[in-house]
Amino acid sequence: MNIACLTSTQTAATAIGAHLALAGMDVRHCDDLNALLHAVRQGFLHAVVVEPAEEQIDDWLAILCERLPREVPVVVVSMQMDARTAARAFAGGACDYLPLAQVADLPLRLTAHCAARRLRQSNVLELGGFVLRRDTMSVRRDGVDVLLTPREFALAWALFSSAGNVVSLSRIAAQVWGRDIDISKRTIEQHMYKLRTKLGIGNRPGSRIQAVYGVGYRLEIDEHCGVAAPAGLTARRRADASAYSRPA
Structure with missing residues (x-):
């Protein structure tokens, strides 16, 4: 699976990349939102993982939901579990939300979401x-x-x-x-x-x-x-x- 990843912290980038690589997924780390959109335009993405700062979440998701193909799921990872941030993530179009402490579950969730998106087609x-x-x-x-x-x-x-x-x-x-x-x-x-x-x-x-x-x-x-x-x-x-x- 090809996964594009955009994070606001190096800690999240390292943890997400390690767990996805361990599951055999190819991870493309993007330096900013423009780089992520470039990866989207190139195609061949199965999913997108983002770890935005609190002030970035609404803008990032609004742009991604407009530009991403419908079959590509977006998962939001947060440095900590926060019900308010989770609600904003789902309202913005993310299909899933999990704290960084549970990032070991990310590969399984991505696989399930991609399968569900294919089913919806x-x-x-x-x-x-x-x-x-x-x-x-x-x-x-x-x-x-x-x-x-x-x-x-x-x-x-x-x-x-x-x-x-x-x-x-x-x-x-x-x-x-x-x-x-x-x-x-x-x-x-x-x-x-x-x-x-x-x-x-x-x-x-x-x-x-x-x-x-x-x-x-x-x-x-x-x-x-x-x-x-x-x-x-x-x-x-x-x-x-x-x-x-x-x-x-």
């Missing part, structure tokens, strides 16, 4: 008994159709394609309603409630949509979890189920 997602088809905007659970509106499907796709990761409120608004539309948290909450109900997520252990306060939402789903029957079954499927339940 496909038209079909299969996870935990669900099958989502982007070309037909359809969802099936254990072979049963689940009726979703176009916005509900867009919301489901955003969550399932990033399962296990936090999907920021700004990204949800951009993917579901359009980048230039300001959507209230209450509106997103209402759509999230409807989606939970229709998919039956959260009715049994192993699946839930978790709200990360002030940041976004995360889908947690076990590949083998049992999910209660969703509310969005097609009328034909409901009739079939009723027929099979009638006494002989």
Whole structure:
């Protein structure tokens, strides 16, 4: 994997470079943001890791999210764990955030994020008994159709394609309603409630949509979890189920 790295401290550069190299990843250390953007223009990058100073985080992420291809994830590393900085990182478009003390986890996280980004480029997602088809905007659970509106499907796709990761409120608004539309948290909450109900997520252990306060939402789903029957079954499927339940 080819990783571009931009840090504000030599300590972070050394630690990040050592752990990524140990995992067999090729690391390109960039002296400044212009050098990083040059690496982006050259292509062949799988991911970007940045360790900005507090006053740099918003500007760095705004520029990277505008210039980077969508399939290239950005991970923010910080000298210390800070909930406020983490919230800013996710709101700015970063897919992950971790303190420098946990940088040993970085190679595994980068591998997972790159795999998830590749998955999002496909038209079909299969996870935990669900099958989502982007070309037909359809969802099936254990072979049963689940009726979703176009916005509900867009919301489901955003969550399932990033399962296990936090999907920021700004990204949800951009993917579901359009980048230039300001959507209230209450509106997103209402759509999230409807989606939970229709998919039956959260009715049994192993699946839930978790709200990360002030940041976004995360889908947690076990590949083998049992999910209660969703509310969005097609009328034909409901009739079939009723027929099979009638006494002989």
